[in-house]
Amino acid sequence: MFSRTLLCVSLSLVALPSLADTVWLKNGDRLTGKISLLDGGKLLIETEYGGSIPVKWSQVATLESNQQLLIKQDDFTGEVAKSMQAADDGTVVLNNGGAAHTVKLASISQIIRPKPLVHDLTWKGNVDVSLDYKRAETDTDDYDVSFKNSARHGLWRHNATANYNREYRNDVTSTDNWDAEYALDRFLDEHWFWQGRLEYKRDKIEDVRRQRTVGTGPGYQFWDNELGAFSLATLFNRSDYEFASGNKEDFYSLAMKWNYNRYLVGKTFELFSNGEIGKPLENVADYQLDAEVGLRYKVTDWASLNMKAEKDIVSGAESNKDETRYSVGFGVGW
Structure with a gap:
């Protein structure tokens, strides 16, 4: 034997x-x-x-x-x-x-490599960190941390994201916010899925201090392979806003989310973009936009340099918000 x-x-x-x-x-x-x-x-x-x-x-x-x-x-x-x-x-x-x-x-x-309907666990994600120190007439310290994670097993996909931004100008806090989101996708076939999501945003500086959103709706995965992925989801949302004045608003809206990434030059570079644009069904705001676009350069199998631009707009609300951020930093991926 x-x-x-x-x-x-x-x-x-x-x-x-x-x-x-x-x-x-x-x-x-x-x-x-x-x-x-x-x-x-x-x-x-x-x-x-x-x-x-x-x-x-x-x-x-x-x-x-x-x-x-x-x-x-x-x-x-x-x-x-x-x-x-x-x-x-x-x-x-x-x-x-x-x-x-x-x-x-x-x-x-x-x-x-073809990627058929997944029947086993796949897990991918990244953490990006950027630090910016400027010493001039106005001293500026800027910290930016973002986390993105996706895990799929069979017909289910779990998506989790989180971001933290903090900025000091002459030792005075000028930006201080964070947000987190969890979305669950149930695939109906290789492309179509149904998504449910929860999102919370907290800002200690801007007029929109708190934002809570619950949404659900259909989505479509155009592709997901070794070269990247692209998906769109159309959501029916319920949002609750709390302003610096203490006023509160709650309303329903229709929104479209996108998630895109594309590897270039043998995975040396990665172009990515994700975000959401929505239109309230009531006369609360004209539209909302929360989006980012960026580029990663792969230094090793797990480490990368990144630069990205973020845009956050609430137009037509009690107090408009229009914020743009640019960052360059270091990240790890898996």
Whole structure:
């Protein structure tokens, strides 16, 4: 029994390398790991010995993989290959379940791992921190921390975000606010989902001191893959405002939320934007906008530099709010 177990373990260890993807370069080098994606002329390979390694697509001679990959030759032509086999330099053999055929590497513009309806746990998120110290006629200290987290299991997706902003001018607090949101998505199929969310905002300086929002509505996931994700949700909200004067307002509104991110140049850069624009159903305010857009530069597998712009508007309310913030900072992701 012991010898049989030892034999099985030995065979498993011998078979492990064959499960890895292999990339041959034109200079004769060979890389083994797991192909993550091809985009922007960079092939990203996940390795145990060097993390994620970007390789210039023009330097790849051929490659092989046993994983299922979406191969795109242009914006309209693409196929899901069950495996890729090495071929002559500058070519690769695609096997999609039918007759295998050879294509030129130069004709391939993208390689993406297909992401079907998720049946296991996936978890991703990031924390961004920015600090700004300015010493001049007006001394300014600015602190900005943001947290974003998303976890999905089967047909359910949990989304949590939080932000904290504080600014001092000549040792006097000029900005002091924080907000938190939790949203739960229930997917109806691969794209459509229904969302319920809770949000709370607290501001100790601006006229809108407290804001509480409860909402629900349908959403649509346009895509969610190795290159990024984009979703829209239309919500019916109930909001409660409390102003610095002590007055309170509660009203219903219709809103649209978006969540977008796109990786560029082999995941070296990430363009992202998320926010919400809403229109009250009563004559309380003209509209509300809370949005951010930014860019991250990946320094390591987990660390990044970021810069972003945030806009927060409440127009037509008892006391209008129009605030714009710009920040540059450091972040970690997972």
